Amino acid sequence: MKVFEKQDNxxxxxxxAVSEGIIVVNKEQIIVATNGSxxxxxxxxxxxxxxxxxxxxxxxxxxxxxxxxxKSFVNNAEKRHMGRGRDIYGVRKDGSEFPxxxxxxxxxxxxxxxxxxxxIDITERKEQERRIRELNSxxxxxxxxxxxxxxxxxxxLKEEVKLRKEAEAKAKESLKKERDLNExxxxxxxxxSHEFKTPLGGILTSATLVGKYTKGEQQDKREKxxxxxxxxxxxxxxxxxxxxxxxxxxxGKVTYKFSKFPLSKVVNxxxxxxxMSLKDGQRINYPxxxxxxxxxxxxxxxxxxxxxxxxxxxKYSGEHTIIDVEVxxxxxxxxxxxxxxxxxxxxxxxxxxxxxxxxxENALLNQGTGIGLNIAKNHLENLxxxxxxxxxxxxxxxxxxxxxxxx
Ligand code: ADP
Numbered sequence: 001m002k003v004f005e006k007q008d009n010x011x012x013x014x015x016x017a018v019s020e021g022i023i024v025v026n027k028e029q030i031i032v033a034t035n036g037s038x039x040x041x042x043x044x045x046x047x048x049x050x051x052x053x054x055x056x057x058x059x060x061x062x063x064x065x066x067x068x069x070x071k072s073f074v075n076n077a078e079k080r081h082m083g084r085g086r087d088i089y090g091v092r093k094d095g096s097e098f099p100x101x102x103x104x105x106x107x108x109x110x111x112x113x114x115x116x117x118x119x120i121d122i123t124e125r126k127e128q129e130r131r132i133r134e135l136n137s138x139x140x141x142x143x144x145x146x147x148x149x150x151x152x153x154x155x156x157l158k159e160e161v162k163l164r165k166e167a168e169a170k171a172k173e174s175l176k177k178e179r180d181l182n183e184x185x186x187x188x189x190x191x192x193s194h195e196f197k198t199p200l201g202g203i204l205t206s207a208t209l210v211g212k213y214t215k216g217e218q219q220d221k222r223e224k225x226x227x228x229x230x231x232x233x234x235x236x237x238x239x240x241x242x243x244x245x246x247x248x249x250x251x252g253k254v255t256y257k258f259s260k261f262p263l264s265k266v267v268n269x270x271x272x273x274x275x276m277s278l279k280d281g282q283r284i285n286y287p288x289x290x291x292x293x294x295x296x297x298x299x300x301x302x303x304x305x306x307x308x309x310x311x312x313x314x315k316y317s318g319e320h321t322i323i324d325v326e327v328x329x330x331x332x333x334x335x336x337x338x339x340x341x342x343x344x345x346x347x348x349x350x351x352x353x354x355x356x357x358x359x360x361e362n363a364l365l366n367q368g369t370g371i372g373l374n375i376a377k378n379h380l381e382n383l384x385x386x387x388x389x390x391x392x393x394x395x396x397x398x399x400x401x402x403x404x405x406x407x
Contacts, residue, residue, distance in 0.1 A: 021119035026112065029054040029070055041100075041121045043093040059091045070115075080104055082117075087126075090119065099126045180250055187357060188243055195239060195369060199232035206232075231277050235367070238311075242371040245304070246356070249378050256298045256383060263293040263327065263334070266303050271325065274310040281320030284310065287327050295334065297403055301379045305387070308372040309338040309399045315366050317342025317396070333385075336401040344393040353389070362393065376401075 011033055015022045021038030025031050031049045039046055042057055049056070054070075055063050082088055082102040090100045103118040206225035213221045248254045271286050278284070295302075306325075313323040317340040326337040345353055349360045356374040377387040384404045391397035 018118075021117075021121075023049070023054070023057070023117045023119060025054045025115050025117070027114070031057075032114065038119060041092075041119060042090060048093075057090050059089050059097050062089070090121075098123045177250060181247065184243070184246055184250065195367060196236060198367060199235050203229050203232045227276065234273070234276075239369055239371075241304075242369065242375055245375045245379075246371060249375065254379070254382070256301065258296055259299055260294050260296050261299050262291065263295050264288075264291045266299060266306065267325065267327070270303060270307045270310055273307060274314055274323075277311070277314055279314070279319045282314060282317070282323065283321075284314075284323045284325060286325040290327055293329070293334075295403075295405060297405075298379075298383060301383065302403065305376040305380060305401055306336065306338070308376050309336075309401070312372065312399075313338050313340035313342065313397070315368070316340065316363060332406075333402045333404050336403075337398055338401075339396060339398040341396040344395050344397055345389075345391040346393045350389075350391060354387075 012035075015033075015035035018035070019037055021041040022033070022035040023031060023038045024033040031052050031054055034044075034049045036046065039049065042049070055066070058066055080103075082104055087099050088102065089097045091097050099122050101120045101122050105116045105118070107114055107116065206228045210222050210225045210229075213225075245254075267286055267290065271284050274284060310323065310325065317323065321341040324337070324339040326339075328335045328337075343362050345360050346362060349358075352358045353360065354373050354377050355370075357370040358374075359368055359370040373387070380387050380401065380403070386402045387399065389397055389399045
């Protein structure tokens with residue numbers, strides 16, 4: 001202690017120049033010197049701390065630990081920071097505690113060991129750190145909220161994109177329908193100009209000729225021409241019906257009408273009509289023992305399908321050939337087979353045969369629109385039936401229709 005009294009002036013001059021609190025203790029942990037900053041930090045008057053144990057500056061609950069630490073520290077005698085990795089606290093004269101940072105510097109004068117502690121009150125820094133942590137967590141909270149909002153927006157956006165895509169698809173579809181209908185109209189016009197010309201020409205010729213056969217015995221000639229006229233009118237009527245059928249299918253306006261009718265009625269009617277357009281020596285074989293079969297189906301559609309297939313068979317096969325119409329019954333369906341010995345369908349074109357307007361290369365010499373099969377298949381499939389075929393070019397074709405029935 002004496003040492004410090006002697007050196008008082010030097011110590012004062014040096015220690016008052018630093019802003020940290022300086023506290024010097026001897027090895028008994030008695031305070032032997034403090035500077036003004038230390039007094040201010042701990043709330044003591046000048047000189048008031050001298051002679052007091054260091055413990056007055058240390059909170060009660062640290063006393064025990066501190067003593068042990070201090071001893072080993074003084075013995076090892078090297079500079080170091082206190083409270084590395086954990087907060088340390090001081091206690092003021094009024095008993096209040098505050099966080100501090102302290103650097104310890106052991107030294108000895110005249111064989112006496114001392115420790116000089118440099119102390120900084122870090123209340124403010126701690127407060128700032130706390131504030132920063134608080135701000136950080138507020139920030140994190142905000143980021144979380146924003147992220148959540150962003151997710152929400154993305155979700156909404158996705159929803160909107162989906163809706164928009166759906167609307168687009170719908171628009172596209174109706175555009176396609178419109179285009180198809182336009183195409184239909186264009187096709188119709190071009191067909192009317194080409195396809196109608198020949199039969200109309202034929203009708204005109206026949207009508208003119210009929211007018212010339214005035215004698216009574218020329219009745220068979222008159223009948224021949226009238227038959228031609230009927231056939232061609234029927235042909236034109238069929239084309240018109242096909243177009244109407246397409247338009248109804250396209251616009252979704254088809255309505256089917258189920259009714260119970262004898263199968264033989266439809267078959268006989270279709271065969272009767274087809275017989276009118278047979279070529280020389282052509283014959284249609286058809287079942288005549290089906291009178292008792294009553295079916296529950298759309299009669300018009302069945303008639304349309306069978307008449308289409310039988311007409312094709314007649315049209316696409318030569319004179320003196322046989323067209324076979326077979327009907328068989330299975331548990332849940334009726335199967336019709338229409339076979340001919342005609343030109344057949346080239347293998348490489350078979351896959352397109354049900355496409356609207358498609359006509360095979362070898363069929364182009366015959367009149368036709370390429371619509372019939374397409375419509376027949378569409379109607380049948382709408383009603384739970386099927387239409388398939390097998391064919392060999394130059395040998396013949398077999399078209400198979402299946403319609404469902406209640407077992
Ligand atoms: P169209 O007979 O008016 O051309 P379809 O839709 O009835 O139209 O037939 C489409 C095409 O299928 C025909 O152009 C023809 O090439 C082929 N086809 C249909 N039926 C037969 C058949 N029985 N024999 C050979 N080819 C056929």
